[in-house]
Amino acid sequence: MRRKLPIRFGGIFYLHLSQWAIYRIVAIDVRSRREGRDLRKVGFYDPIKNQTYSNVSAILYFLEKGAQPTGTVYDILRKAEFFKEFRVSFDKKRKGKQES
Template identity: 70%
Template sequence: MVKLHLRRCGRKQLYRIVAIDVRSRREGRDLRKAGFYDPIKNQTYLNVPAIFYFLEKGAQPTGTVQDILKTAGVFPEKELRFNQTQFT
């Protein structure tokens, strides 16, 4: 399974949004970079076609990436319910 999650990069608090296989390490080789997130400056860059591609193929975003996508307005709120009912 593929997940969209944050990978820390650099000494500062900068994060890349990457698509990565679940079986690989947390900081292992990614399939593709799909954007970055800077919480200090509150900046976000999203490669929306890459994100849509992986979501259509069945990738699951982590909770933090899901929140970033919501605040960026990529999806309406009701469409972005991937993992919420899976564990209840």
């Protein structure tokens, strides 16, 4: 079963005439619909505070099972130094021009 770790919109919260979005990072089956059911919620990303809240054991579990993070989730986890800390090794597919 192929899995991905995409980012999903968590909602908009209003506070004193300001608003911000919080996104959740979830594990989904590749064969499910885009807005389909999540296998598991594995973290949150707050772009205003630039903070990542992640369930490390769940993310490691899905990465070991072959899940591929989307580009956005890969960048968020890289900024949180997730890959340096746990030395998870996998190849990130690069879109666009390939080096010759």
